[in-house]
Amino acid sequence: MTEAQTRDLLVELGASLFQRGYCVGSAGNICVRLPDGYLMTPTNSSLGRLRADRISKLDPDWTHIAGDAPSKEVFMHRAVLTARPQAGAVVHLHSTCATAIGCLAQPGCDQPIAALTPYFVMRVGRRLPVIRYYRPGDSAMEAEIHAAAQGASAMILANHGPVVSGKTLTDTVYAAEELEESAKLALMLRGMQARALSADQIDDLLQVYGPPGAG
Ligand SMILES: O=C(CO)COP(=O)(O)O
Numbered sequence: 057m058t059e060a061q062t063r064d065l066l067v068e069l070g071a072s073l074f075q076r077g078y079c080v081g082s083a084g085n086i087c088v089r090l091p092d093g094y095l096m097t098p099t100n101s102s103l104g105r106l107r108a109d110r111i112s113k114l115d116p117d118w119t120h121i122a123g124d125a126p127s128k129e130v131f132m133h134r135a136v137l138t139a140r141p142q143a144g145a146v147v148h149l150h151s152t153c154a155t156a157i158g159c160l161a162q163p164g165c166d167q168p169i170a171a172l173t174p175y176f177v178m179r180v181g182r183r184l185p186v187i188r189y190y191r192p193g194d195s196a197m198e199a200e201i202h203a204a205a206q207g208a209s210a211m212i213l214a215n216h217g218p219v220v221s222g223k224t225l226t227d228t229v230y231a232a233e234e235l236e237e238s239a240k241l242a243l244m245l246r247g248m249q250a251r252a253l254s255a256d257q258i259d260d261l262l263q264v265y266g267p268p269g270a271g
């Protein structure tokens with residue numbers, strides 16, 4: 057995919073996420089790694105009203121070279137993409153249900169919701185680490201995010217929201233949506249005798265479809 061196509065896709069998918077309520081205001085951010093290692097990241101703006109020509113561009117050393125100033129959380133994108141060489145994108149949202157799970161679960165746990173559906177396993181995987189609370193933009197979280205990303209394609213920042221990676225931008229958006237819907241399902245079923253997938257069923261899914269983010 058060319059840089060121009062990536063810019064257009066960022067605008068299209070940002071608008072789609074915003075129009076369906078996965079993000080509000082200027083919350084959330086996205087980062088895409090181009091095949092040449094350069095990065096595109098719309099930031100400090102509503103994902104619903106992105107301008108392709110203003111999207112921040114950074115070189116492979118994460119130096120800003122064009123477009124608007126990058127996110128105050130570009131270190132978060134860097135932490136994930138350096139931990140996951142096969143990943144091509146990071147999507148961070150404040151999607152309500154995933155954030156609610158991040159307000160309920162203990163920081164440090166890595167299975168805050170059960171694997172209730174196949175697509176949760178296929179898009180999110182076995183582990184969903186909950187990272188302790190940091191102030192948005194606090195680069196002190198970088199090391200913890202990097203460590204968590206080495207074993208998981210997605211995580212939830214406590215009291216803040218999910219950070220999701222994937223092989224392509226589209227895969228990553230799909231995974232972020234699946235995480236939000238899985239969190240909604242988990243909240244709906246709290247206190248009920250919901251049946252989670254078995255370890256064998258989870259193993260089967262990962263064997264047949266591969267781990268999330270492997271593309
Ligand atoms: O969600 C956000 C911070 O956590 C959005 O911040 P930016 O607009 O600076 O990327």
Ligand SMILES: [Zn+2]
Binds near residue numbers: 192216
């Ligand atoms: Zn945020």
